[in-house]
Amino acid sequence: MPFTRITLRQGYSDAQITQISDILQQTLEDEFSVPSGDRFQVFEALPVNQRVFDRHYKSGGRSNNFIQFHILAGKPRTPEEKQNLCRVLCQRLQSTLNIHPDDVMVMIQFNTADEWSFSQGWLLSEEA
Numbered sequence: 765m766p767f768t769r770i771t772l773r774q775g776y777s778d779a780q781i782t783q784i785s786d787i788l789q790q791t792l793e794d795e796f797s798v799p800s801g802d803r804f805q806v807f808e809a810l811p812v813n814q815r816v817f818d819r820h821y822k823s824g825g826r827s828n829n830f831i832q833f834h835i836l837a838g839k840p841r842t843p844e845e846k847q848n849l850c851r852v853l854c855q856r857l858q859s860t861l862n863i864h865p866d867d868v869m870v871m872i873q874f875n876t877a878d879e880w881s882f883s884q885g886w887l888l889s890e891e892a
Contacts, residue, residue: 765798765802765838765839765888766796766802766804766838767804767805767836767837768804768806768834769805769832769834770784770788770805770806770807770808770832770833771808771810771815771832771834772807772831772832773812773815773828776809780861783860784831785807787853787856787860787861788805789805792835794852795845796849812828817830823866825866826867827866827867829863830869831857831867831869832870833869833870835870835873836875837875838877838879838880839874841874846872849872853868853870854868876889
């Protein structure tokens, strides 16, 4: 049940955003065992002056193609699962869209079923 906010530069085409979305979803399914219908993403395309980031902090050098993935997930994952998610996501973005791994930042947070309501005001923990 991840929710992901993807922040990127303005100028990506609808087709490219769809590709990014599909790559993220497939990677979540493969590396986090997320069900195929569980897709919740928000894309935030911002102008240059509203994206402030260090071009070299813990990176070989970021370009204007820098993308941030903020993933909120309801089930904790192992360090290996998190590592695999980040690496596979970078590899797929590079091979499909030529987005360099230095331009990909991933932040992962976890919470519990008591903090999700998908609809009707029912907490996920109540659905069992």
